[in-house]
Amino acid sequence: MKQALRVFFLLVLLLPGIAFAGPRIERVTSASGIEAWLVREPKIPMLALQAMWRGGTASDPEGQQGRAALAADLLTEGAGDLDAEAFQSALRDGAISLDFDASRDYLSLSLRVLNDQRQRAFDLLAQALTAPRFDDEPIARVKAQAEAAARRALNNPGSMVNRRFLATAFPNHAYGRESSPTLESLPNLQRADFAAYSRAVLARKNLVIGVVGDISPDELRKLLDASFGKLPAESSLVQPPVIVPKTTAKPLIVSYDNPQSMVVFGGPGLLRDDPDYYVATVLNYVLGGGGFNSRLTEEIREKRGLVYSVGTQLHPMLSAGLFMGSLSTRNDQAGQALALVREAFARIAQEGITDQELADAKAYLTGSFPLRLTSNGAIAGMLAAMQASNLGPDYIDRYAEYIEAVRIEDIRRVAQRLFASGDLLVVVVGKPAGIDG
Structure with missing residues (x-):
């Protein structure tokens, strides 16, 4: 029951x-x-x-x-x-x-x-x-x-x-x-x-x-x-300087005797206070953050069975914005899987997403948001995180509004901003075939 x-x-x-x-x-x-x-x-x-x-x-x-x-x-x-x-x-x-x-x-x-x-x-x-x-x-x-x-x-x-x-x-x-x-x-x-x-x-x-x-x-x-109340007024710690994540021309391969290759890829993302953050949230869901509803899972796992898992995430740290993804696959399939990742990034930068993908992403992101608030501890954590990110007390009520405001042209613009250069940092641990380091 x-x-x-x-x-x-x-x-x-x-x-x-x-x-x-x-x-x-x-x-x-x-x-x-x-x-x-x-x-x-x-x-x-x-x-x-x-x-x-x-x-x-x-x-x-x-x-x-x-x-x-x-x-x-x-x-x-x-x-x-x-x-x-x-x-x-x-x-x-x-x-x-x-x-x-x-x-x-x-x-x-x-x-x-x-x-x-x-x-x-x-x-x-x-x-x-x-x-x-x-x-x-x-x-x-x-x-x-x-x-x-x-x-x-x-x-x-x-x-x-x-x-x-x-x-x-x-x-x-x-x-x-x-x-x-x-x-x-x-x-x-x-x-x-x-x-x-x-x-x-x-x-x-x-x-x-x-x-x-x-x-x-x-x-x-x-x-x-x-x-x-007895804590000192000021902290003496210094925040690290703001930095843009570096990318490399070629993948970095760490040779490791293992039947699988672990691949991590990514590049510059967005800080939490960036005006495009909610657009990037929807974009990430469609590309790789939506589990079985994402393009990467559909193209690489479901259609071709090349990976055990694949996904992407936004990492808005205080001093850097990072867009990061990962996959795991057999060594002999690593090159093909990585090529499909690059293809998916290039395609979304060039074409954006469809109206249906946008609608599905909005429905999930707004509908699942309340599930983050199903316990007292989860709500307390959200309250602290909201203050840390300067989101304001009305953030919970307005979250759906922020997501619903994302337009198809916003997605295309931010996809080009993040992925049009094709620059990625790729690191592989294993003995991957088809990847030149």
Whole structure:
């Protein structure tokens, strides 16, 4: 019965003409000036909070790759008077979910807690933010886990191809370096480095917060001040300079004894605040982002059976816009598959897309958007991301409007902007036939 209801819900959302009204967002500012976007949900006695600070793994100094990633893991491994075991025990006893994670551009915090444990959760959060311990035992344990992962990544084709792609696309730039610890960087990462990163990134001005739950604005204000109020005002991290991804005249081949070839391809994309971003979203769906509804899947997998998987994505980072795709195939089919990718890029740049493709893309993108908001945690994450991207509180309500405004001539113009040159960076790991490096 539950499965039937989920299917019905999905079908209703995908029907054209169904209006979707987003949740009511309240902007709450505490006495110390900390702002959070709140969606009140009194029917569920719990709270979900998502926070983001600018300054993720791209802030790692050369030779200290993985500093932010490991520091994020260690922020819940002891704080204040509680060592790692005591801190984790306190989280378990209160059924509190508290996690930190570092992406390229952001340090993120996720908190989930029932109302009767809310005060305890925010007390623990305050300690993690202002008094992380970075004790020797958890550092050694987390570094040992990171070393094992780094050794596995050395011989993982997916990791290999992505490392080489990013290093080539962003030479001498933070985006081109590893975001995870490496065997070379791990010995350089010590307690003082993790402490320095946390002091630099955890600041009030550098912070956005989304909250969903059974809580009033007045209650939230007090908790915001108690948990975030003692953070320094300013972050000392410097954002990497803006860069345009590089392309190469010939594919780069990393020879690897494997029956399959992993191929990553891409080039310059768009920043999130680019006026053409929503046009590029529709374009990407038609070209390679729409799964079985995309041209690449239809032409390369469905018609010819050449690949196990193929797809494209937009990656709007803070300092670079990247359009990126990937495929995996047998070595003997790699050249043919890559040729079809290039053909698809050239064709869409020259001809654009059809009216039916545009209508189908709009229907899917607008109809599936509400599925991103089916839990309190997902909504809290969306609220934080909206603030981080300067989208405004009306973004959820206006998303369908932005997509519906895309015209067929916009698609052709942006396709030419992105793909008309034919320039691509292509990296292959395997022993591909028919590809000259």
